[in-house]
Amino acid sequence: MKKLIRNLTETYGPSGNEARVRQLIEEEVRPLSDQVRVDSMGNLIALKEGDGSGRKVMLAAHMDEIGVIVTHVDEKGFLRFGAVGGLRPLVLIGSRVLFANGVTGTIGVEKLDSPDKVPSLDKLYIDVGAVSKDTLSVGVGDAACFVRPFVDQGNRLTAKAFDDRIGCAILIQSLRTLADSPHDVYFVFTVQEEVGLRGARTSAYGVDPDVGIAVDVTTTGDTPEAHPMAVSLGNGPAIKVKDSGMLTHPGVKNLLIDTAERLGLPYQIEVLERGTTDGDAMQVSRAGVPTGVISIATRYVHTPSEMLDYNDVLNSVKLLEGLLSNPIELA
Ligand code: CO
Ligand code: ZN
Numbered sequence: 001m002k003k004l005i006r007n008l009t010e011t012y013g014p015s016g017n018e019a020r021v022r023q024l025i026e027e028e029v030r031p032l033s034d035q036v037r038v039d040s041m042g043n044l045i046a047l048k049e050g051d052g053s054g055r056k057v058m059l060a061a062h063m064d065e066i067g068v069i070v071t072h073v074d075e076k077g078f079l080r081f082g083a084v085g086g087l088r089p090l091v092l093i094g095s096r097v098l099f100a101n102g103v104t105g106t107i108g109v110e111k112l113d114s115p116d117k118v119p120s121l122d123k124l125y126i127d128v129g130a131v132s133k134d135t136l137s138v139g140v141g142d143a144a145c146f147v148r149p150f151v152d153q154g155n156r157l158t159a160k161a162f163d164d165r166i167g168c169a170i171l172i173q174s175l176r177t178l179a180d181s182p183h184d185v186y187f188v189f190t191v192q193e194e195v196g197l198r199g200a201r202t203s204a205y206g207v208d209p210d211v212g213i214a215v216d217v218t219t220t221g222d223t224p225e226a227h228p229m230a231v232s233l234g235n236g237p238a239i240k241v242k243d244s245g246m247l248t249h250p251g252v253k254n255l256l257i258d259t260a261e262r263l264g265l266p267y268q269i270e271v272l273e274r275g276t277t278d279g280d281a282m283q284v285s286r287a288g289v290p291t292g293v294i295s296i297a298t299r300y301v302h303t304p305s306e307m308l309d310y311n312d313v314l315n316s317v318k319l320l321e322g323l324l325s326n327p328i329e330l331a
Pocket of ligand 1: 163194302
């Protein structure tokens, strides 16, 4: 599974530019699915049919990652940019970004009036090593994402875009290992989550599921002087109760907890004070969908170096398998 994780995280895919990630995932899921389609937003939807006795379950993980988009090019070829998703200027300076055509840039900063304050995005620029504007092969409207290699330190893994390629990896691995399920399971790889859950909104409407589960990252409280939060790396899949976009359906939350306990899997309860996932859009689709979220505890979310624990990933696959292999009764 680590090879899959490496391939997924190292692939280019800022919001709106998910084609390469989608192609990679499609190659993995097509041989394992009864039906695969791409909807008009670009969501990849793979169906594994059940035996007819179960429910329609939608699993969602987003393919897109945060990035930058060029807004202006000056005469010398320096690029000004805006954010694609939740970018923090503090972590940008000195970062490298990659454009779709392979051009790499370094993020620099103007001379600052108050160097002690975190600069706003408009004080930053991308330097692609240009000698003039005329020779540039990137321009206004082109998007770039961070470049960083995947690092494997045993249990602790570091990469860009674990948000949410780790969710994509967990869905793919669940599809690989799921033997028999009574349920029609829709493995949905969504687009444009980071800019407003847009792919989840249309795909949930299209699939019209009985139950929804999003798989995404969440932040942690286990680093020096962190904001207090009862989620730590390695303590198991985090079962979401609340974030800033949703309250988990109690029946789905209990189903996840009961499944983890039945299988003897570690788990932790998550309350995320800022941020949300595709689960938010799924829950309020059509007349409403009972929805829960499995979160992977991740440090340094939305930086070029997100870190998580591999055991949490493996246990999340087991949790999903356990959930999908049994009848689903929502209390
Ligand atoms: Co995110
Ligand atoms: Zn995410």
